[in-house]
Amino acid sequence: MRHTRWNAGGSRDIATVFPFPMAAAVSLFLAFASSPAAAQETREFPTQTGTVLVETLASGLEHPWAVEAMPDGALIVTERPGRLRILRDGKLSAAIKGVPTAAAHGQGGLLDVALDRQFATNRTLYLTLSVRGDGGYGTVLVRAALSQDEQSLTEVKEIFRMNKFTRKGQHFGSRIAIDKDGSLFFGIGDRGEGERAQDSRDHAGSILHINADGSIPASNPYRGGTGGLAEIWSIGHRNPQGITFDPEGGKLLTVEHGARGGDEVNNPQPGKNYGWPVITFGKDYSGVEIGEGTAKEGLEQPLFYWDPSIAPGAIAVYRGSMFPEWNGDLLIAALKYQLLARLDRDETGAVTNEERLFDGEFGRIRDVIVASDGALIMVTDEEDGAVLRVSKAPTQ
Template identity: 40%
Template sequence: MGSALGRLGFPTTFATAFVAALLLQTPQLARAEIGSDETPAGSFRPQVEIREMGDDEFPFELRKIADKLESPWAMAFLPDGRMLVTERPGRLRVIEGDQLVPRPIGGVPTVLAASHSGLLDILVDPDFLDNRRIFLSYMHGTDEAATIRIASAVLDGWDLVDKQVIFESRPAAKGLDQIGGRLAFGPDKALYLTIGDRFQKERSQNLLDHGGKIIRIKTDGSIPEDNPFVGRSDVLPEIYSYGHRNPQGLIGNVGDGQLWSIEQGPKGGDELNLVTAGSNYGWPVVTYGVDYDDSIISNQTSAPGMVDPVYVWVPSLATASLVSYYGNVMPDDWRGDFLVGSLAGECLVRLRMDSGRVVKEERYLHNKIGRIRDVKVAPDGYIYLLTDSSEASIYRIEPLTDQVARVRSVP
């Protein structure tokens, strides 16, 4: 494996030249669907035991609480127990009392809805009871010149008011796929956003381009003074980390004081990454995957100055979300584990964690409900799954017996 976590170990000009030379020798990336469950060329030995869990090993039931959602993308919980759900065409829906409210929230920003783009993630401000503020990520512009934005807004009854665009990616670029879009509050209370490379892999190593990056801002849109590249004229100051392909999951509430991301690889090479300030995660200089036509993107899986993934999936599952479990509904040995939604893999992945390492992978509900776009843990400890389709559903995982899962109130 490669270097320890840290900043890029050689000058930016050298990295840019190296990537440019690599790309000149690499066929153009096929415009395929994000994620593939086909096995890429070459060999790969799983790092840990991977178990496909049968129904008899999963003593829970799925309760459908909503359906006929149109291409939903994300869920978030309000302090009063209601759930907010984004639909990519540009609607913000409400689940109340396990029922989908017919009326959507008004005042949602106009979004660019096509292909994988549209209204994406949603975050509820930790101080929502005082300020009623939420944050949305969404695509904006045209097919030829699209950006990703973060908007801040106040939920006033059934409408969003006091809307402000607090971040917009640059440059505007062609392409509406492989966009990233996940929002998270870090352990430092800053606001983070993942941005994909939009099938333009050279963007990920360009530090004057937001593509293929994770950015960090304050909730008012200002730039934290301790961002890793503040003060440099050759780097956009919002950039926190780079060398990403398409990060689709992001969490900073694990309890370990760290920021974690899930990233989709090409044909093979989905990654779990521990994200640190100023670090380069290597795409496309290093990868465990090949292109969709089986051509080689890089012969390297590790390189000096680039951070190795904590965990890798080969073949790809098209990982789409990431949460840590700290509720009281599931068995006690679930606490502290990571849960990952899978699109191509059509399963719920449980990563057994020990001191920041993956020690076992378990896959549940394989081919039971389809593509899982988002996974959330509610304040009461129940796990919710959001599927991905033109008529999608939301499911809650419920225990069958008190012997396997004890429902307790969460302080």
């Protein structure tokens, strides 16, 4: 589950006494301030429910794609070119050794990181990444152990590889959600070939479900091999880049990119078909209609959709103490308008309102998680990417 512990405190002031000429002092200060983990000024933003603070915990990362909280409050972050790093006490580690080589091709590279539910004792984590192989590029999922000194990965093992590679550079997916039994749910996009999402014997355009050792869970709809590949949970997804479980009730939720419109929030059910590209609320980038409309018998409807597209990168469900007024709301990281969307939900789970936060203020927001203290942690997918913490402003 993507809602793990975060015990960070507030920002720290920098007080330094310089016993040498001012020019040298200024030069040293500027060098420190531009370093990858240098703290920056906390900014205030009004929201519909009060003022929030956004603190930059680290900057200078190269296209960070995912962030996860470790048991001691440190953060582990992926960078799409292939680096895995740890942010602790305001300092970024060197790249962790032993990370499998990612193919930074198009939208691909090192993608998600998720910590095993027993990480505190077994040090196990999971990564998704794009790799090069027969036919081009595709998505794989690996399991590994983080060494006690946090400098390397050991026991690295590939536990899933998609079955059809292509030279196209888009729609690799792929976030990971860990169920209460330790099994893994993750998504792979249609790889830019929409018709593949309707083929239950093709991993592209699917939500997939495997055990932590790569075996097939008993709950999978095609486990016996009849009707589809045993790993597939649901089909008809264009590019699901966000996936999470609601900590209250355990509902699986995904968010996926549409084309020019038609981004969707779904609750994938086993064996169901979510429509792409037969039905969609979006159009092709050229303006041409796609498929057969917005509904068809036997195909599922989204819980919520956007038109025009906001290009969603991740989804989280807010269950925390810092913002009780957000309890149960969906939080969506968005790339196109560089914002965080908060979707109010009623007691039935239906979306009743959307609030857009930080529009254009920080760049492309790629990931968002809820920390144990109720704050939000986000990363921005930029050449000079950042790790951000969102907290409630103190009341006067």
